[in-house]
Amino acid sequence: MTHSLIERAAEGTPPGIAQKLRGLSDRSIAWIFVAPTIFLLLAVNIFPLIWTVYLSFTDYRVNRPNRDIEWVGLANYERILGDAGIWSTMQATAHFLLWTLVLQVLIGFTLAYLINKKFRGNDMWTTIIVLPMMLSPAVVGNFWTFLYQPQIGLFNYAVGFVTGKDPASFSMIGDVSLAPWAIIIADTWMWTPFVMLICLAGLRSIPDSIYEAAECDRASKWRQFWTITLPLVLPFLMLAILFRGIENFKMFDLVVQLTGGGPGNVTTLSSIDLKREAFEKWRTGYSSAYGVILFVTVFGLASIYVKALNKVKER
C-alpha cells in the first residue's frame, strides 16, 4: 500500500500534537501559517514607519547620542514645507518623473509593438533590448559619465556628428540646462525595456480572434489600433507607469553616480536631498519628517492612480 507524503507526515506526527491540531479551526491554522509573515512585516515595515513618524516630531540626531531628545511638534514639517530648496528638489523630481515616464512609455510601447510583429531574429532583438535593465544602476551611471565626456564621450561625438557641433563645446552633466536631460536620457535607456516587456505581455494577451473579427468588419489598421490594441493594453501600460513612477520617485543611485546632484542643485532629486539630510547632516528628526512627507505624497498619488487603474480594468 502506498502512502502520500502528507499521510506519512501525519503518521509521523506525535499523537499529542496531532490531537491538538485536529482541534484547531481552519481559521486558526491559517493564522499559524501567516503569523511569521505578519510578525516580520510588523518588525521591518510597520514598526520603523511608526518610529519614523514619532521621530519626525523630535529634534533627534543619531550622531548625538548624548544629547536630550526634545519634542518639537510640527516644527520639522513647517520648516520643510517652507524651505525653498526642498521645493526646488521637488520640481527637479517632478521634471525627471514626468519626462522619464513620457519617453519610456512612448518608446517602450513602440518597441513592444514592433517586437510583437513576427519577424526573423525577433527573440534575439528582445534579448538585446532588455540588456540595459539587467545592469546595476551604479554601473549604468558610471559608464554614462564616460559617454557624456565632452572630449572622449561617444554621446557627444554622436551629437557632434549629427549636428556638426564641436563635441567638446558642450557638457551634458556640467551644464545647468542639459544636466536634467542627461539623467532622463540615461534612465530612459536603462528602463524603457521594462516598460516594453510589460506592454509586450499586454499585446500578446490580446486574442487574434478579435483582430480577425475586425478584419471581417473591414476595420482599418489605424482603427484596430485605437479601438482594440490600445484599450486592451492600457491596463498593462498603466501598471508599467505605476511601477516606473514609484521607482523614479525614489531614484537615487544612477543620478548620484552620474551628476552627484549637480551642477548646483539642478539634478538633486528628493531622495538625494533626503539622504543628505539623514546620513550626511544626521538631522534624524528633520529627515524623518521629510521621509513622512515623501511617503504620504507617493502613497496618495499611488492610491489615486490605482483607483483609476481599477476603473480602466473594469471597462
Add this chain to the structure above:
Amino acid sequence: MTKRHLVSVAASALIVGSFATSAAAEDLTLCWAAWDPANALIELSKDFEAQSGHKMKFEFVPWTSFADRMLNELNSKGQLCDLMIGDSQWIGGGAENGHYVKLNDFFDANGITMDDFIPATVTGYAEWPKGTPNYYALPAFGDVVGWTYRKDWFENPEIQAAFKEKHGRDLGVPATLEELRDIAQFFQGREIDGKTVYGAAIYTERGSEGITMGATNALYNYGFLYENPEKPYDLAGFVNSPEAAKGLELYKEIYDTATPPGASNWYMSENIDAYKSGQVAMQMNFAFIWPGVEADANVGGGKSGYFPNPAGPAGQFAQLGGQGISVVAYSTKQDAALDYIKWFAQPEVQSKWWALGGYSALKAVVEDPGFAASQPYAQTFLDSMAIVKDFWAEPAYADLLLAMQNRLHNYVVAGDGTAQEALDGLVEDWTEVFEDEGKL
C-alpha cells in the same frame, strides 16, 4: 658583530618585549580611505605585525564615500574598526560624541609628546577643543592642497616666448593666484605636441567635499575668515566680506576660462587622471599624489614640478588635508590598538613612513637636514604645511560642509547668482546650524 649591531638587536628585543607583554596577540582592524598612502601603510604595518605579534586587517573605503561609511560606523557604535584614521574635521564629533578614546594619559605614560609634531597637524588632527591640550588622535598623515605643473612645458622655449609676448613676463611658478589664473588661461586650448591642452584641473566636485576643499584656497588668500577672531561663531562680515567674494569670483573665473570641458564634478582622482594623461598644464591636488606623479611614466621623472598654493591680497594660505590616527572607543581591543599608536609614533617608523610615500608629521623627520632634498616635492610639502588653514572641525561639521558645497557649486559651476550672494547665503546657512547647535 659590531657594537652598533649589538645595540640595534638589544633595542629591537626591548621593543618586541614591550609589545609582547603589553597585550595578547589580537586581530586589529584599521579603517582609512582607499588611496595610495593606504597601500604604503599596509607595507609599513608588516613591521608592527612582526614585532608585536598582532595581526593587522584593513578596511579602506574610497574618499567619496569614506565619511558616509565611517561616520555611520562610529554613530552606530560599531566594532569594525579598532583604529580609525579619520578626517581632520571629524575630531570634534569624535571627541564630543565619545567615538574616540582620549589619549592624554597614554601619551604621558609612553613619553609621546605633541611638541614633537608639526604644530598645524596637532591643531588640525589631534586637538579638541582646538587650542587646548586634549588629544584624541596622533597626527598620522600630513597633507595639504598644493599644485603640480608641467615643468617640461613651462621650460619649453617656444611656449616661454609666447607667454612673454602675451603677458610681458617670464613663464614660471606663479607667485599669486592672479598669475596662476593668467598661466592657466594661457594654456587653455593651446596645441602642444599635436594635442589640445587646457589650463588647470581644479576641485569642483559636488557630492562630498571637493569644491569646498578647492575654493577655500582662493577664499583664504582673499580674506575669507570662518569667524570673527575675537568672537566665536560671529560670521557676518568675515565669511562674506567683499574681499572673500572677490576670491570666489577668481575661482569661478578659473573654472569658466581655464579648465578642461566637462570638469564640473572633479575631485582628486579626476584631477590626477587629467594631469597624467597630459590634458592640463597644472593641477590642484592634495600632496599625497606627488609620489605617484614622480613615479608616473608620462609626467614623472623630472617632467613635473610642485609649488604651494600662491598668495592673494590677504596672504598665502592653503587648505589642510590629512588625518590623525585614533583608537575607537567601541573597540574591545583598545590595548592592542594603543600598541599600534605607540609603535607608529617612533621616529624610525615615521622615517620609514615618509620613505614609503606616507607624509610624516613628526618634526624629527621633516626637520632632518636631508628631508628637503629627499624628494623633488619635499620642500613644497614643508612650505605648504607652514601656511595651512582647515575647515570647521565642529561636531556639526557635516552640516557646515554640505551648506558650503551647495552654495559654492551653485555659484561656481551652475552660475547661479553672484559670489557675494553665495557667501551671504552661506552665512545664513551656518548661522542656522550654530543656532540649532545652541552655540548662537
